[in-house]
Amino acid sequence: MMHTVLFIIFAVVCVAAAINLLAQRHPINSALSLIVVMGSLALLYLLLGAEFVAAVQIIIYAGAIMVLFVFTIMLLNAGEEELSKSSRVAIVFGVPAVAVIVAALAYILSRGAGTAALGDFIGGPKEIGRLLFRDFLLPFEVTSVLILIAIMGAVVLARREER
Amino acid sequence: MPTWAQFVLLSAAKSVVVIIILLTAVAYAVWLERKVVGRMQNRWGPTRVGPFGLLQPLADGIKFILKEDIIPTNVYKPLYIAAPMISVALALMSIAVVPFGEQLRFGSFSTPAQITDVNVALLVLLGVTSVAVYGVALAGWSSNSKYSLLGSLRASAQMVSYEASLGLSLIGVLLLSGSLSLREIVNGQSGTYFGFLPRWNFFPQFIAFFVYLTAAFAETNRIPFDLPEAETELVAGYHTEYSSMKFAMFFMAEYTNMFTVACVGTLLFFGGWHGPALTFLPMVVQSFVPLFWFAFKIFLFLFLYIWIRGTLPRFRYDQLMAFGWKVLLPIALANIVLTSLYIGLTTP
Amino acid sequence: MMNTVPISWYLVLSAVLFACGVTGFIIKRNIITIFMSIELMLNAVNLSFVAFAYQWKQLNGEVFVFFVMVVAAAEAAVGLAIIISVFRTRETLSVDKVDLLKL
Numbered sequence: 001m002m003h004t005v006l007f008i009i010f011a012v013v014c015v016a017a018a019i020n021l022l023a024q025r026h027p028i029n030s031a032l033s034l035i036v037v038m039g040s041l042a043l044l045y046l047l048l049g050a051e052f053v054a055a056v057q058i059i060i061y062a063g064a065i066m067v068l069f070v071f072t073i074m075l076l077n078a079g080e081e082e083l084s085k086s087s088r089v090a091i092v093f094g095v096p097a098v099a100v101i102v103a104a105l106a107y108i109l110s111r112g113a114g115t116a117a118l119g120d121f122i123g124g125p126k127e128i129g130r131l132l133f134r135d136f137l138l139p140f141e142v143t144s145v146l147i148l149i150a151i152m153g154a155v156v157l158a159r160r161e162e163r
Numbered sequence: 164m165p166t167w168a169q170f171v172l173l174s175a176a177k178s179v180v181v182i183i184i185l186l187t188a189v190a191y192a193v194w195l196e197r198k199v200v201g202r203m204q205n206r207w208g209p210t211r212v213g214p215f216g217l218l219q220p221l222a223d224g225i226k227f228i229l230k231e232d233i234i235p236t237n238v239y240k241p242l243y244i245a246a247p248m249i250s251v252a253l254a255l256m257s258i259a260v261v262p263f264g265e266q267l268r269f270g271s272f273s274t275p276a277q278i279t280d281v282n283v284a285l286l287v288l289l290g291v292t293s294v295a296v297y298g299v300a301l302a303g304w305s306s307n308s309k310y311s312l313l314g315s316l317r318a319s320a321q322m323v324s325y326e327a328s329l330g331l332s333l334i335g336v337l338l339l340s341g342s343l344s345l346r347e348i349v350n351g352q353s354g355t356y357f358g359f360l361p362r363w364n365f366f367p368q369f370i371a372f373f374v375y376l377t378a379a380f381a382e383t384n385r386i387p388f389d390l391p392e393a394e395t396e397l398v399a400g401y402h403t404e405y406s407s408m409k410f411a412m413f414f415m416a417e418y419t420n421m422f423t424v425a426c427v428g429t430l431l432f433f434g435g436w437h438g439p440a441l442t443f444l445p446m447v448v449q450s451f452v453p454l455f456w457f458a459f460k461i462f463l464f465l466f467l468y469i470w471i472r473g474t475l476p477r478f479r480y481d482q483l484m485a486f487g488w489k490v491l492l493p494i495a496l497a498n499i500v501l502t503s504l505y506i507g508l509t510t511p
Numbered sequence: 512m513m514n515t516v517p518i519s520w521y522l523v524l525s526a527v528l529f530a531c532g533v534t535g536f537i538i539k540r541n542i543i544t545i546f547m548s549i550e551l552m553l554n555a556v557n558l559s560f561v562a563f564a565y566q567w568k569q570l571n572g573e574v575f576v577f578f579v580m581v582v583a584a585a586e587a588a589v590g591l592a593i594i595i596s597v598f599r600t601r602e603t604l605s606v607d608k609v610d611l612l613k614l
Contacts, residue, residue, distance in 0.1 A: 002167060007516045011524050018531035018551060027543045027604075028242070028304070034547050035297070037528070041554055048521070048565045053573050055286035057557075059330075060580050063293025065550065065587045067323055070297065072591045073543060074304045074316060076598050084607045087540050094537040102530040109522040114566045115515035121565055123573045124282060125343055131570050132577065143581045150585035157592035 003117065006047055010040040025080040031069050038062045048116060050123040177278045178259070185258060189418040190220035196469045203473035227411040235306070235404050242305035247405065247412035250298030254419035257291040260284040261426045262346050264436045264453040276454065277346070284345045285337070288427060289330055292382060296322045298416065299384075303401035314400025317480060318384060324487040325381035325388075331495035332374035335502040336364050336431045345427075349435035365432040370498045372432045374491055376467075379424040381487065383417060385468060387475040388483060425464035433460050521562035528555035542597070542604050546590055553583050 017036035024030045038061045045054035132140055194209065194216065201208025209216030234243065261284075262277035281287055296319050303315020337343065340351040354362045365372050381388040402413045429435055438456030441449075478486065532555060535548030557576045564572025594604070601609055 003516050007520065011520070014524065015527055015531070018528050021544075021547065021551065022531060022535050022538065027541050027547075028301075030544045030547055032242075032297075032301075034551060035294075037551060038554060041558055044521070044524075044558065045561050047516075048561050050561045050564065050573050050576075051283050052286070053557075053561060053576050055283050055290055056577065056580065058290035059286065059293050060584060061550075061554070063290060063296070063326070064323070065584055067293075067296050067300070067319060068587050068591055069543065069547060069550075070300055070304075071316075071319055071323075072594060074300065074312070074319075076543075076595065076604065082540070082605070084540055084605070086607060087538050090537040095534055098530045098534050098537075102526055105526040105530075106523045109526060110517075110519045112517075112519040112522060114518040116518055116521070116562075116565055117515045121568055122282075123564065123570050125286075127570055128573060128577075131574050135571075136574055139578060143578060146585050147581065150588045154588040154592040157589065157596050 003047060007044070010043045010047075014040040014044070027073050028070065031066060031073060034069075035062050035066050038066065049121040052123055052125045052128050173274065174278060177274075181258060181278060182255060185255070185419060185422060186415065188422060189415055190224065192418050192421065192465055193223070193414075194220050195465065196472070199466070199469045200473045203470075224411075227408055230407040232407040232409065235308075237307045238404065239305040239307065242301045243404075244409075246298050246302035246305060247402075247409045247416070249301065250295065250416035251412040251419070253291055253295045253298060254416040254423070257288055257295075257423045258419070258426070260287050260345065261423065261430070262349065262435070263457055267450070275346075280346060281344070283343045285333060285343045285348075285427075288423070289326075289333075292329070293326055295416075295420070298413075299401050302405070302413070306401070306404035308404050310398045310403045311401050314403070318401055321381055321384075321388065321483060321487075324484060325378045325491070328374055328487060328491040328495050329378035329382060331492065331499060332371045332378060333431065334495075335368045335371040335498050338499070338502050338506055339364060339367065345430050345435075349430050349437065352434040353437050361434055361437070363432060363434045368432065368498070368502070370494060371502075372428075374495045374498065375428060375432070377491055378487075379428065380468075380471070381483070383420045383424055385421070386472040387478050389477060421465065421468060422461065425461045425468075428464055429457065429460040435460075518562050518566045521565075522559055525555045525559040525562065528552075528558065531555075540605050540607055542594055542606050542609070545606065546587075546594070550583060550587070553579055 014037050017033040017040070020033040021030045021037070024033065038057060042054040042057040042062075045051075045057060197219070198208035198216070209219040212218040212222045234240065259278040260281050262275065262280070264276040266273045267276045299322070300315050300319040303311040303313075303318070306312070336348065340348045342348055342351070348364075352362050352364055356362055356366065360366060380386075402410055405413060436453035436457040438453070438459075441452050444452065529552050532548045532550075532552030535551065536545055539545050539548060557579055560572045560576050560579070564570060597609060598604060603609065
């Protein structure tokens with residue numbers, strides 16, 4: 001019962017916030033709805049026993065990536081967006097098309113088997129660490145290079161050119 | 164009564180008790196700060212309300228509630244109202260995973276002295292800290308005032324920068340204790356080194372402690388890192404446009420964060436509630452001795468906060484950023500490398 | 512007393528979130544919001560990774576989530592830097608107005 005109730009609560013919050021992201025005109029409202037989505041996703045991860053992923057989701061996504069977004073919005077003082085002709089076309093044709101695809105996907109996915117109960121599978125930091133530093137050591141090291149490149153790219157792009 | 168109802172009731176009761184104690188402690192931390200800083204600057208601090216000004220927090224609280232709540236015309240209202248709530252809610256949330264002592268016993272009933280015991284408590288704390296930036300950032304942005312915006316831009320950049328050092332400084336401790344649960348980390352610190360030195364993580368990890376302390380000062384926006392507020396430059400920084408209870412909420416959030424930081428520092432580096440056993444006391448009092456040691460260590464932490472406030476001047480903004488990235492972060496990384504080398508060489 | 516939730520519910524939720532992301536990507540005209548829609552899609556994918564990890568009782572799925580997060584972080588850093596430099600030269604965030612390769 002507990003699991004079902006919690007799932008429904010957080011799923012509803014999640015979807016509502018995602019739709020709010022689409023409905024809001026001002027980017028800061030969209031960013032805040034995205035943070036809500038990420039927060040409730042973290043709680044859903046907890047329901048699936050992924051403790052560590054849930055914590056990292058909050059720390060990295062909500063606490064670092066979205067801060068960057070909010071920071072950029074504040075820095076550029078971005079105003080409300082105005083809809084253009086092409087975006088109206090996109091709404092008229094795109095939304096129904098996406099809805100159809102989702103309906104089809106949901107139908108296919110809902111035939112899948114398996115149920116989730118609370119607490120019978122825990123992805124704690126120890127197990128994940130073992131996997132990450134043994135089986136996935138090479139990809140892990142490669143990501144560090146990726147991050148280094150991203151940092152340098154960001155610095156080069158955002159730097160004001162001095163003439 | 165079903166178990167889940169029991170669980171909910173117990174958690175709610177604990178939360179209420181902890182929040183009441185915490186907010187009282189916050190009020191008296193303000194009193195303590197005014198008193199101590201006053202003495203350091205050759206003044207008396209509050210003296211008028213009650214003996215030693217002890218009722219001053221009460222008077223302040225009444226004043227905050229009764230003041231008119233001004234909402235300036237051009238603010239972005241929903242966020243302007245939400246920002247202080249976000250701040251204070253997140254500040255209070257982080258205390259939920261902090262253990263205050265071992266089991267509390269009332270007759271046959273016993274419960275851990277903690278709201279929830281989470282396996283990844285330390286990560287939860289880091290997560291809540293990292294989300295706490297939003298309160299400050301949104302407050303400054305929604306106020307639609309240049310002082311607020313500057314203050315909040317500074318604050319968010321500062322908090323994001325120092326969060327990295329804060330997180331990295333904890334890793335040395337984690338390597339030593341091999342757990343993310345605060346309770347297990349504390350239990351790993353019982354006993355002594357060489358028979359006289361308490362087995363606190365502070366001794367092997369004093370570099371990490373220095374980094375933690377510095378980063379924690381920056382995270383809580385205290386002097387010498389109180390750039391976001393910097394009265395002389397920015398009026399009051401991100402809460403310039405706030406008044407009455409909304410201002411009080413930011414104030415509460417700041418002091419609650421101080422308490423959380425002090426709690427985490429005590430738990431990770433100073434053995435939490437472990438201390439001399441005080442066996443001469445009667446049995447009834449005995450069970451509260453760990454709580455007493457915990458409170459005492461937190462008091463020392465707070466005193467250190469106030470002491471530093473009374474001593475150090477404020478950093479300049481570029482100095483702050485350079486210090487965070489070029490000094491603190493490398494030190495934290497070096498500490499991790501050294502600690503893991505030590506552990507790798509000593510464990511067979 | 513039903514104490515379990517079908518895994519498929521999580522997958523459907525993930526699909527719905529992904530669709531929201533796609534929709535946002537199509538209909539939004541603010542480049543920051545478009546970028547946020549991409550993050551939403553990545554999040555939706557992460558949810559299905561975690562759900563599958565649960566279903567097969569293997570942590571590989573959860574490890575994959577970390578790699579997605581790392582990529583998302585790198586992407587956010589570079590993407591936002593690009594957005595800032597676009598804003599500097601064009602003074603707009605609307606993607607419809609950024610349609611020239613050279614200014």
